Amino acid sequence: MGKNDFLTPKAIANRIKAKGLQKLRWYCQMCQKQCRDENGFKCHCMSESHQRQMQIFGQNSDRIVDGYSEEFEESFLELMRRSHRFSRVAATVVYNEYIHDRHHVHMNSTKWATLTEFVKYLGRTGKCKVEETPKGWFITYIDRDSETLFKEKMKNKRIKLDMAEEEKQEREIRKQIELAASEQLEATKTESNLADDPARDLNLEAGVKVGFSLASSSTLSNKDNNTSTTTTSKLVFEEADNNNKRKISKENNKTVGNSALEELMREEEKVKEKINRKDYWLCEGIIVKVMSKALAEKGYYKQKGVVRKVIDKYVGEIEMLDNKHVLRVDQDELETVIPQIGGLVRIVNGAYRSSNARLLGVDTDHFCAKVKIEKGIYDGRVLKAIDYEDICKLA
Structure with missing residues (x-):
């Protein structure tokens, strides 16, 4: 058995010491070797194998960097698709999940110097929806599967x-x-x-x-x-x-x-x-009220939000108006919102479904409203008694 074979005490001790994440500055991407301290990294850089890898890198550096960049981007988006497909999440959270794998492609070997540059690149190319907030950068995966x-x-x-x-x-x-x-x-x-x-x-x-x-x-x-x-x-x-x-x-x-x-x-x-007339009424771009008592402890009960996405016709991704948090709520735990007279509404159910209208009056005794349809094939038509549940305020 050789000196540094797989089952030697030296190799086993090295593997035990190497458990978990080490410092990024002592990692060599070309050789895919993680060193535990500065002295070990210095010895690795002076080794013959590392010198050969650096000669290969010097011959075509741009191609190698582009290859690492593509690999980093693919694995990052794959993690987003698997774990955060339908949610808005902080970029740092996804990055921390990504680097848990010891053998991941490190960012210092790509063309992006910082995570912010990489997030901006994802927004420019349309692969993710990017938002800058006081709490940092937030990203939402855009599903483009076939x-x-x-x-x-x-x-x-x-x-x-x-x-x-x-x-x-x-x-x-x-x-x-x-x-x-x-x-x-x-x-x-x-x-x-x-x-x-x-x-x-x-x-x-x-x-x-x-x-x-x-x-x-x-x-x-x-x-x-x-x-x-x-x-x-x-x-x-x-x-x-x-x-x-x-x-x-x-x-x-x-x-x-x-x-x-x-x-x-x-x-x-x-x-x-x-x-x-359908049993589902959620649609994007309307303002709804959260009526789930299960969310009362978190402060969302009777709070208003905008429907940003509808999942399987009955579940909506709601962006709260107060704190911009994104929730997934079933339509049974949501309620339509009636604006002030003269405001715009969306007809969410019934004969004139998905038409935009303007609120002309409200009949509180019979829980119905009077609206005038704007735009579309029914432009100008006045509906005198439409139920509260069939109209909702537009964002």
Whole structure:
């Protein structure tokens, strides 16, 4: 057995002494050797093996540094993906977890001199979301795996298909409304023409009756006077009756038209309500209130936060407004927030789901609100009684 073989007492003693992390300045990345003190590192630097490694490094130093940098970045992001995939965490916490492995790639062998430079590089390249706070640098992993990208694409595709289906239904309903309106106009025109024609016939007949008569002059004059008064009175009453009939027919047509339009609108509302009413309502960019009593000890009970991310439709990553802490809370332990009158809200459930609107009024007795939709295909539509639970304040 050799002097420094694996099972010799010297080798075993060295391994026992080398347990745990040693000082970084006594580590040689090229030889992957950790020295315990300055004297040991000095002896290692004077050794023949180290000199050969340094000659190799001198021949192509940039390539070797880039290789170590890539290896360091890959292993750091792999740790982020495994341990902190959906959370916002301090960069120092991740780095301390990373260097627990004794055989990791040390940062002094990469192109980044400090952890801050490396964190800024991750933010610039879009691999992590980076935030600078008084407590230090915080990073959030951006998941760009093929599986998650495929899921996002499928989700966006489904949303587009749903929007296209809604637009189709909207177009069909509008066509039906236009057809109904045109039919009503034609019906009113024909009724008005029919109402005008009898009056003209009566005028002609009355004129004929008045113009031609066979009798004596005295009787003629009397008859003429009587017939003229009777015909004029008949004409007056008939014209008044016709006018009343026209007014009544127009009012009936208007009421029929309005009722038909209202009926179509109600049908449209029912169809959209059936399609868009879901058992989940969380969406990004809204302000919610935490109602979990389990978080009361930590001071989060009845505190407000912004939904930054929705996980599996029912769980939200909430960034608290007071201290910027990020929590994961189920939607059953959250509550919608109603802004002041005139504020912007997001419709989170029901027929007009995912539309932005402006709050016009609040009915506290019936727990509902009046809103006006802004932007989108329903722009300008006013909803008079929408439940508190179906709207939420926009961040």
